[in-house]
Amino acid sequence: MELTPDLQEKKQFLIEGLKRTYKGHYDAIQPLPYIKDRLYCVDKVFVEGGVEVCLAPEPTPGTRGSWDRLDSYKSIYTDYRFKSKRRIIQGEPGYGKSTLTLQLAYDWCNDVSDSPMNNVEILILLRLRQLGRVKSLYRAIKSFLLFHEPRVSKHELEKIIHSCSSVHIILDGYDEYPGRDSNDNDDVHKIIKMELFADFDVSLTTRYLPGCLRKETKRAKLTGFDDKARNEYIRKAVVSNNDEAVAEIKQRLYENSILADLCQVPLIFVMFAHMAHDQRDLMKFNSVTQFFKHMIRRFYDHLKQKFKDNRSNKLYLHEMEHHELDKIAFEGLNKENQQLSWIKTRFRQRVGPELYDQYISIGILVEEDEVSDDSTGDNVLFTRMVRFYHKLFCEWYAAHHLVTLVKNAHNLSDRLRFLDPFDLQYLFRFACGLDPIAGKKLINHLKGLPGGDKFAILCILEQTGDVTDIMDSVKELCSRAVNIGRDDSALLQRSTTQLLEIASKNNIPISCVYLWHCFPRVDESGLNLILESGLSLSILSSLQKLWIYDRNRRLTNEEWAAILSYSSQCTSSKELEFGHPNDFGFGEGYILPENIPVTSIPSSLKSRNVKVWNHIGIDNYHRLNLQTGQWQACDKRGNLPGEKGFDEWTYKMSLSKSK
Known part of the structure; x- marks a missing residue:
């Protein structure tokens, strides 16, 4: 559709208005929320973490499907395998989904030549958490992106957008969208289902997948910071190219073994890197709970430095007593549909004006406008809302209330029915780290959930005090196969390996370690098994069985010898198994050398x-x-004739296959 001269002019007003709004967003990156005078442009701090693309969806629930690593976030839009009008970008809290959208906005506003946004006529970036009950996309654009541009009406906006040859819509934070997973026929769900703007490119960021996805929708996943990305961030945003300062921050990171893997989460690493640079006396941390406690203390310390009167003592009291804030955070999370923002006036009344103002000053809470439910037609009204700086902070304060609730509750399953541990892992981990009594009850609760044993590992390792306090739990978990999968986060993998190392050092038998698609190799020392994620599994003297599965991967003679050597040093090992029979009876796994040198x-x-x-x-x-x-042929359990448990039928079948 060709525009009239008047609409052509208004198209320029539209583009300029969008760019002005986006600049206000991408120029206000705040790595440390309590230091409000230290703002960065996104291009000065954005660092590419890992990105994977889904080549084939999960064949059955709970399986991984086929994923491949991409070289850059740009490949989400340029890789031929990812060609689609609908793209989902998944990522856990703190993995940089929103920061990525701001980088794309920066690229568009500044005509970055190698960006996939370079040839886009109009980029529309909306934060879904702000939309409230707004059902119309045009109304949302006018309300949030063009609120300062009176020369373009909602009606003109619609005509201009439909006249463009290239429009890209980015919907950020579906998991925080008030209308998520509802049956409302709003524009957001129409767009996802390709019932609206089917010819426009649309990217949706989210922690989880919407239930209304079309099969042609392509999926990417942010996998966090590896060592290369961490190095780049330190140089780019913290110390420039000061090699000595870079080495010092990295040393502090590696001194904190639990944080070395927690810092795969970009949000946590960014805060750690800036704190490690600013503080010469940064302590060592044994858990994420300790780190968060220290971080909150730094928030308050920064504010105390501004006061030289008795307000500093009052701040310390407020730092220790935050019961109402804890309760509000818990109430928000313990719902079928979580509440992550609150009306400012009500929130402020509950916690008290003085405390509220402190939380805002410190950076724990953030204010922003959302469209009011009282809006009608073109009369858009806004409500000032308040939310936590990040959901992790909401989980931190909610954990304090969870501790109180757990210690006094008789039926945990009923009280915690809306709390999904796999969605709110930090809530549970914080609670276990804050109080050993509540932690023990929570760990027992988690063990009763499907797949809960694996998550209980994380919570066990958050426990404070002597390792002997958790020996019974360690023994129970190691009495059956301990799985480490490629789909597990580096944090979960590391927590699992720590559990195994605790068991080994205490001579607790480890029945089996199952490595699923972890692409393990042995380091040069021969003392560590290095997983695909870069994490290592040291020699486990009490390990009885090592089971490795990696679909149709061919082992070289050198790799094979290294794995045999590692297994031999696990002095209690009785079995080394490769491959896995799938549901149809097909044995799949490593392709091993035909002839093994006896040496x-x-x-x-x-x-x-x-x-x-x-x-x-x-x-x-x-x-x-x-x-x-x-x-030589054996039965389906690896037994030969005469051995205990020998299965003659499968042995004969295997014998016939090998001929």
Whole structure:
């Protein structure tokens, strides 16, 4: 549709108005919320973390599907495998979804030549949490992006957008959208279902997938900061190219073993990096609870430095007593549909004006406008809302109330029915770290949930005090297979490896460690198994079985020898298994060398007669003869004739397959 000269002019007003709004957003990045005079442009602090693209969706619930790593966030829009009009960008809290959208807005506003936004005529970026009950996209654009531009009406806006050859819509934070997963036929859901703007490119950021996705929607996932990204951020946003300062911050990070992996989460790493640079006496942390407690203390310390009277003592009292804030945070999370923002006047009344003003000054709380439910037609009204700086802060304060509730509750399942541990992992971890009595009850509660054992690992490691306090839990968890999967976060992987190391050091038998798609290799020392995530698994003297599965990966002779060497040093090991039979009976997994040099087989494996075997195909199982280096048929459990549990039928099937 060709525009009239008048609308052509208004199109320029529209573009200039959008750019003015976006600049106000991307020029106000605040790495440390309590230092309000230190603002950055997003381009000065944005660092690319890991990005994966889904090539094939999960065949069944709970499985991973097929994912591949991308070189850059730009590939989300340029990789031919990701060609689509609808894109979902997933990521856990703190993984930089909103920061990525601001970088895309910066690229568009500044005509960055190699950006996928370079040839986009109009970019529309909306924060879904602000939309309230606004059902019309045009109304949302006018209310939030063009509130300072009276020369373009909502009606003209619609005509201009439909005349453009290239429009890209970014909807940020579906998981915080007040109308998420509802049956309302609003524009947001119409867009997701491609019932509206089917020819426009749309990107949606979210923690979880909407239930109304079309099958042609492509998915990407932000996987956080690796060591390279952390180095880049330190240089770019903290110390410039001061090599000595970079090394000092990294040293402080590696001294805090639990944070070395927590800092895969960009939000946490950014705060840690700035704090490590500003504080010469930064303490060591054994848990994320300790780190958050220290961080909140720094928020208050910064404000105390501004006061030289008795207000400093009052601030300390307020720092320790925040019961009403805890209760509000918990009430918001303990709902079927979580509440993450509140009307300012009501919130301020509940916590008290003095405390409220302090929370705002410190940076724990943030104010912003949302469209009011009282709005009608073109008469858009706004309500001043308040939210926590980040959902992690909401979980921190809610955890304090959870501790009180758990200690006094008789039926936890009923009281916590709306709290999903896998959605609110930090809430549970903080609570376990804050109070050992409540932590023990929560851990027992988690163990009763499907898949809860794995999450309980995180909470066990948040417990303060002597390791002996958690030995019973460690023994119970290690009595069955401990899984480490590629789909697990680096944090969960590290917590799991810490659990295993605690068990090994205390001579607790580890029945089995199952590495699923972790692409393990052995480091040069031969003392650590390095996972695909970069995390390491040290030699576990009490490990009885190591089971490795990586679909159709071919092991080199060197890799094979290294894994055999690692297994031999796990002095309690009885079994080393590769591959896995799937639901249809197909054995899939490593493709191992046909002939194994006897010299590469450690003598300790031979002396202990460790069972080394592999799934090769349908009813095709082979076991390594440690004396000759030759493979020979075995049954589906790796047993040979005469051994306990031998299955003659599957052995004969395997024997026939090997001929």
